[in-house]
Amino acid sequence: MNMHPPNHEHTDRNMVKVEVNLDDTPGEWLGYVMDRLFASGANDVYYTPIYMKKNRPAVQLQLLCDKELLETMKEILLKETTTLGIRYYPLSVYRMERETRQVETKWGVVRVKQGLYNGELLKESPEYEDCRKLAEINQIPLKMVYQAVWSQLH
Known part of the structure; x- marks a missing residue:
């Protein structure tokens, strides 16, 4: 088991949630x-299907970023989309402490993300890209790689 140093970015962080509705x-x-x-530094970006006035289908773009990046995000949204306005809200985010370990399978090594809370291991998740790569190289179903890793985690 190869351990990587813990990620200590698990403390509470002051961030901003930014959203725009895009119907055109x-x-x-x-x-x-x-x-x-x-x-440009967004921590998360996602789209949600919505309906706007006159029952027009649209998407809501939402993103999370550090407060210091708000102006950068606003500029990108105003220049690259059709929105005329942007909503943003202060947001506190807590992230679990994270570590990474490596698991050896018969097809190769897979990194596994671990989530800790107060030093207790609560979650483990194989890295998708590692599993995908091994499945493609070895021409096997992706789920077989996941199962091989999971069998060593529990």
């Missing part, structure tokens, strides 16, 4: 906007 932004632009936001 072309779908092709949405992936591009998401990539730009992540590349």
Whole structure:
């Protein structure tokens, strides 16, 4: 078992939640906007289908970022989408302490994220990209790689 140093970013953080409703932004632009936001430091970006006035289908783009990045996020949203306004709210976020260990399978090594609370291990999750890579290289179902890792976690 190879352990990596713990991630001590688990303390409470003051962040901002930003949201815009988009009923006339072309779908092709949405992936591009998401990539730009992540590349500029957004911690999370997601879309939710909604209905706006006159029962118009739309998406709500929501993102989380550190307060210091709010102006950057606003600029990207105003320049890259059709929105005319942006809502943002202060948000406190707590993240579990995280560590990473490695698990050896017969197909190769998979990193496993561990979530700790007050020093107690509560969660373990195989890294998707590691599992996907081993499944593709070995031409086996993805679930087989996950099962091999899970069998060593419990």
